[in-house]
Amino acid sequence: MAVLRDAQTVDDRPPDPDPWEVHATWWQDGFTDGADAEYVEQILPLAAELLAGYDRVLDVGAGEGQVSRLVAAGGAATVVGVDPTAAQASEATARGGGPSYLRATADDLPFDAASFDAVVACLVFEHIEAVDEAIGEVARVLRPGGRFAFFLNHPLLQTPGSGWIDDQVLDPPEQYWRIGPYLVESMELEEVDKGVFLPFVHRPLSRYINALTDHGLVLRRMHEPAPPAGFLDRAAGYRAAVTIPRLLVLVADRASGGTGGL
């Protein structure tokens, strides 16, 4: 009985609070509204360029809406942002600017097939475990010929355990970028700031590329920009790693012949 009571006690505990609900303000304060050099100097200009001319745009994992607002300001007729986190979706709605917002996860998008001309996902899929389902949903809601602009933390160069090594013990000293266990798929709560733990999924680049092609999303372009000046200026260690990209952007178009595997 004691074992059963203990088990019930454990089962009855409320679930851990969702880390994104807890830390939405941390994200909004530190990375939006002009606060972050990588967004201002690199991510937002690239998103504007890649999504220009598309009329109906879906922003998956929209957060507080900075990419959605940008696309709406660029002239898209309909911009919809989805995000499961209430604290992000409500802030996005409050910040306004034209888009509308819904709470939904990427693996279960509440839209008809072929509803959008373009889909963007910006620094979202590294927080999603159901990657195949989510990419399948992106392909489903895109019209044939529609575009997917896919922004990721670079899956090869930003693995868990990667970083700049300045080895002064060796003679002569060596400086190099260490890559962590690249082929190992993992989901970890990472402390990205003091007391801020967020879930990160690492998977090799081939997982993303193959999931895209399996769902009829044809790769058109790949961008690996150097970290922008405003980021490098933040610390001497960053400047040493100027040749190591932090961002990977894949641009894929939905094949005209459907979403089946190629």
Ligand SMILES: C[S@@+](CC[C@H](N)C(=O)[O-])C[C@H]1O[C@@H](n2cnc3c(N)ncnc32)[C@H](O)[C@@H]1O
């Ligand atoms: C790093 S923020 C990026 C927000 C926005 N795309 C931007 O670039 O400003 C990641 C977002 O992914 C959202 N997210 C987490 N899991 C998700 C899922 N399964 N489906 C869609 N979005 C998710 C979080 O709520 C969070 O708002």
